[in-house]
Amino acid sequence: MHSPTPSPKTASLFSAVVIVASLGYFVDIYDLVLFSIIRVQSLNGIGITEANAVTEQGQYLLSMQMGGMLLGGVLWGVLGDKRGRLSVLFGSILMYSLANIANGFVQTIDQYAWLRLIAGVGLAGELGAGITLVTESLPKEKRGYGTMIVASVGVSGAMVAYWIGAAFGWRNAYFIGGGLGLALLALRVGVFESGMFEQAKREGVERGNFLALFSNGERFGRYLRCLFLGVPFWFLIGILITLAPEFGREFKLTGPVTGGLGVFWCYFGLTLGDFTSGGLSQLLRSRNRTLQAFIAASAVMVGVYLFGLRGASPTLFYGVCFLIGFAGGFWALFVTVAAEQFGTNLRSTVATTAPNFARGAIVLINPAFLALQPSLGIVGAALIIGAVTLSLAFFGAATLPESYGKDLDYVE
Numbered sequence: 001m002h003s004p005t006p007s008p009k010t011a012s013l014f015s016a017v018v019i020v021a022s023l024g025y026f027v028d029i030y031d032l033v034l035f036s037i038i039r040v041q042s043l044n045g046i047g048i049t050e051a052n053a054v055t056e057q058g059q060y061l062l063s064m065q066m067g068g069m070l071l072g073g074v075l076w077g078v079l080g081d082k083r084g085r086l087s088v089l090f091g092s093i094l095m096y097s098l099a100n101i102a103n104g105f106v107q108t109i110d111q112y113a114w115l116r117l118i119a120g121v122g123l124a125g126e127l128g129a130g131i132t133l134v135t136e137s138l139p140k141e142k143r144g145y146g147t148m149i150v151a152s153v154g155v156s157g158a159m160v161a162y163w164i165g166a167a168f169g170w171r172n173a174y175f176i177g178g179g180l181g182l183a184l185l186a187l188r189v190g191v192f193e194s195g196m197f198e199q200a201k202r203e204g205v206e207r208g209n210f211l212a213l214f215s216n217g218e219r220f221g222r223y224l225r226c227l228f229l230g231v232p233f234w235f236l237i238g239i240l241i242t243l244a245p246e247f248g249r250e251f252k253l254t255g256p257v258t259g260g261l262g263v264f265w266c267y268f269g270l271t272l273g274d275f276t277s278g279g280l281s282q283l284l285r286s287r288n289r290t291l292q293a294f295i296a297a298s299a300v301m302v303g304v305y306l307f308g309l310r311g312a313s314p315t316l317f318y319g320v321c322f323l324i325g326f327a328g329g330f331w332a333l334f335v336t337v338a339a340e341q342f343g344t345n346l347r348s349t350v351a352t353t354a355p356n357f358a359r360g361a362i363v364l365i366n367p368a369f370l371a372l373q374p375s376l377g378i379v380g381a382a383l384i385i386g387a388v389t390l391s392l393a394f395f396g397a398a399t400l401p402e403s404y405g406k407d408l409d410y411v412e
Helices: 016-045 051-082 086-104 107-136 143-155 157-168 170-187 196-202 215-241 244-250 259-283 287-307 315-326 331-340 349-361 362-399
Strands: none
Touching: 016 051, 016 086, 016 107, 016 143, 016 157, 016 170, 016 244, 016 259, 016 349, 051 086, 051 107, 051 244, 051 349, 086 170, 086 349, 107 143, 107 196, 107 331, 107 349, 143 157, 143 259, 143 331, 157 170, 157 259, 170 315, 196 244, 196 331, 215 244, 215 259, 215 287, 215 315, 215 331, 215 349, 215 362, 244 315, 259 287, 287 315, 287 331, 287 362, 331 349, 349 362
C-alpha cells in the first residue's frame, strides 16, 4: 500500500473525462445493440434470405462478436493496468469505430463474421476503462454521480441505434456509428490519465496480472461475486427481450411484437434505471442496498412478464419491457462496484473483464434455456434461469464489502 497521491487534475462531474467516457459508452452501446436490430436486414442485404439460414448465420455472427468481447475483456483489462486507462479508452474506441465502418462494406458472411469479431474486441474495452478512469479521477463522494452520468448517456445509444437503423438502412447505420466514434477521438485533448495509476507506475508495482485474481481465495471470492451481479442483465435482455416474438405468441398477445422494439423500450427503461440507481446509491450512501433493491425489483418484473401478460396488448407488453429495463438498470452500478472492490494495480482488469464475462454468460444461459424448454416450456425454462441468475446476483450484493466512499488509492 502506498500513501495517497492526489491526481494532477481533479475532475468535476462535467469534466472532459466524464464527457468522453459517457460519449464513448454511447457509441459502444450503439454498436453493441445495432447488430441485433439490423441482423435480418443486413443478412438479407448480402444475399441470405431463407429464414432458417438467417437465424443460423445470425447466431454465428453473435457468437463471433461475443468471442471477440471475451478476448478483448482480458486484453484491454490487462493493458489498462499495465499501460494506462487512457490508452485503452481511446484504443478501444478507435478499433470498434473502424470495424463499424468496415461492417458497412461487407459482401460475404465470412467478412461479416471476422469484422464482428474485431468489433467485439474493441467493444470490450471502453466501459471498463471509462468507469475506472472516472472513479479514480472524481472525489470519492461524487464517484457514483459520475458513473451515473456515464451509464445514462451511454445506454441511450441503443435507442439511437434503433432510430438510425430504421431510418437510414443497415450500411449507413454502421457508417454513422463509426463516424461518431472517430469524431469522439477529437475530444481526447483535455483528458488526463489517472493520478492513482501514474503513482502505481512510478512505484513499480506489479500491474495487470490477470492470474492474481485466482491465486488468492478471498480475492477470487470478491471477483466471482462481482461477476454474479452482472449475469441477470443478460438473461433479461438475451432471453426475455430478444425472444419477444416467441414469448408474445406463448402469451397469446392481441397483436405481434418485435425484438427490435422490445430492445428499444427496455433500453429506454435502462437509461432511467441507471440514472436512478446511481443517484440512489449516493443518497443511501450504499452501493449494496441499492443493488439489492434493484435486483428484487427485477425479480418482481420477471414474474409480471412471465405470468401477467396472457392475452395482453402489445402496448402493455412493451410497457413491461420498459419496466424490466428500469429494474435492470443497475448495470453501471455493477461495473462501479467491481472497480471499487479492487486496488489500483488490478482495477482496470476487473472493471473490464467483469462486464464482458457477465455478457459472455449468455453462452451458458442460452444452452441451459434451450435444454429446459422441452420439459418445462418456454415460460418454465425462463423462470428457472431467472431464479438462478437473480439469486446469485442478490447473494453477491448481500455479501460483498460495501464500497461507497471507499478510498481507492491502494494496491492489492
